[in-house]
Amino acid sequence: MGQNWQFIQAHCTACHSAAIVTQNRMSRESWQASLRWMQKEQGLWPLGQNEKIILDYLAKYYGPQTSGRRRNLPTHLMPTKKSK
Ligand code: HEC
Numbered sequence: 001m002g003q004n005w006q007f008i009q010a011h012c013t014a015c016h017s018a019a020i021v022t023q024n025r026m027s028r029e030s031w032q033a034s035l036r037w038m039q040k041e042q043g044l045w046p047l048g049q050n051e052k053i054i055l056d057y058l059a060k061y062y063g064p065q066t067s068g069r070r071r072n073l074p075t076h077l078m079p080t081k082k083s084k
Helices: 005-012 028-041 050-061
Strands: none
Touching: 005 050, 028 050
């Protein structure tokens, strides 16, 4: 969890679970488009200056480059056969 997560939680979990946010990986533009859609169709309030903070956060932690898989373990941390 990054700085400002409480902030995202306060704005983004009022109508749906946080999972709907955290399961997504999108570019900043797509996140913004989602916000616009919610504002237009779902009654999401205007975010004003907070929108930048929210988009910065989402793009950083839930951007498309963040792969769902963790990185491979470095070789020296891989289990070896003899450690059974
Ligand atoms: C005023 C209510 C409301 C608020 C606040 C809200 N949402 Fe939503 N959001 C919705 C609704 C309604 C849906 C559709 C839910 C469903 O399909 O179950 C949705 C769906 C979504 C989806 C899935 C959309 C898709 O294209 O698949 C994402 C991602 C999302 N919200 C992100 C956010 C984020 C990030 C915030 C905080 C800035 C937020 N929501 C705040 C109402 C809201």
